[in-house]
Amino acid sequence: xxxxxxxxxxxxxxxxxxxxxxxxxxxxxxxxxxxxxxxxxxxxxxxxxxxxxxxxxxxxxxxxxxxxxxxxxxxxxx
Amino acid sequence: xxxxxxxxxxxxxxxxxxxxxxxxxxxxxxxxxxxxxxxxxxxxxxxxxxxxxxxxxxxxxxxxxxxxxxxxxxxxxxxxxxxxxxxxxxxxxxxxxxxxxxxxxxxxxxxxxxxxxxxxxxxxxxxxxxxxxxxxx
Numbered sequence: 001x002x003x004x005x006x007x008x009x010x011x012x013x014x015x016x017x018x019x020x021x022x023x024x025x026x027x028x029x030x031x032x033x034x035x036x037x038x039x040x041x042x043x044x045x046x047x048x049x050x051x052x053x054x055x056x057x058x059x060x061x062x063x064x065x066x067x068x069x070x071x072x073x074x075x076x077x078x
Numbered sequence: 079x080x081x082x083x084x085x086x087x088x089x090x091x092x093x094x095x096x097x098x099x100x101x102x103x104x105x106x107x108x109x110x111x112x113x114x115x116x117x118x119x120x121x122x123x124x125x126x127x128x129x130x131x132x133x134x135x136x137x138x139x140x141x142x143x144x145x146x147x148x149x150x151x152x153x154x155x156x157x158x159x160x161x162x163x164x165x166x167x168x169x170x171x172x173x174x175x176x177x178x179x180x181x182x183x184x185x186x187x188x189x190x191x192x193x194x195x196x197x198x199x200x201x202x203x204x205x206x207x208x209x210x211x212x213x214x215x
Contacts, residue, residue: 016099
C-alpha cells in the first residue's frame with residue numbers, strides 16, 4: 001500500500017495490553033489524516049486493533065502479516 | 079464516553095494485575111473509570127505497600143510459576159498499570175473508608191499516589207448504577 005507513513009510504532013515482543021496503550025498514546029500525537037505504521041507480535045492485537053479503530057473512529061487502512069510472526073497495521077487518524 | 083465502574087475487593091497480586099490490565103484497556107479506549115477499593119483491596123494501597131504484595135488468590139500452589147512468568151514476559155507491575163492508565167484517561171480511585179481503617183489508613187495521606195479520595199459505600203453503589211459496565215474483582 002502506497003501511503004506516506006508519519007510514524008512507526010514498534011511494539012514487537014510486548015504483550016497485551018501494552019500495544020493498545022502505546023497505540024492510543026501515539027495516535028493522540030498525530031494530526032488528522034496522518035498515517036501510523038504499527039509492528040507487533042501479540043495475537044491479542046489482531047482482534048483488538050480493528051475493534052479499537054472502529055470505536056475511536058480511526059481508519060484501519062491495511063493489515064498484513066510479515067515474516068517472523070510480525071503483524072503490520074496502517075492506521076489513519078480521523 | 080463509556081463509563082466503567084470497578085469494585086476492587088481483592089488485594090492479591092494476581093487479581094490486582096488483572097485489574098491493572100483491564101484499566102489499561104479502558105485507558106486505550108478512553109473510558110471514564112471509577113474504582114472503589116473494598117476491604118482486602120485497601121491494604122495494597124496503603125503508602126509503600128504496593129510493591130510488597132506477593133500473595134495470590136487463585137491457584138496458590140502455582141504462585142511461583144505465575145510470578146516467574148510475569149517477570150519473564152516483562153509484564154508491568156500492577157501499580158505501574160494503574161499509574162499508566164491514570165495518565166491516559168480519567169480514572170478515579172476511591173478507598174472505602176471502613177476498608178482503609180482496617181489496614182490503618184484513616185486519611186488520604188495514609189495511602190499511596192494512586193488514590194484520589196476516601197468514600198462511603200453509597201458512592202460505589204451509585205456509580206455502579208450509573209456505569210455502562212460494572213465489574214467486581
